[in-house]
Amino acid sequence: MPLIPLENLPEKGITYSTSYLDKLIKDDRFPKPVFLSPRRRAFLESEIDAWIKARVDKRDEVAA
DSSP states (O other): OOEEEGGGGGGGTOOOOHHHHHHHHHTTSSOOOEEEETTEEEEEHHHHHHHHHHHHHHHHHHHO
């Protein structure tokens, strides 16, 4: 179960600011993090990939 640290999200194309990510997480619009320590968080790679895929699917659905 690979984890992606917060600072490595841009490698997946996610370049949101930390405050915007926090808002998305709070609104249940982005996967919840796993806290590695009180101030260090990471995300499950499978959940990030699914989140990205959902956006691609939505784009393709609108285009069809």
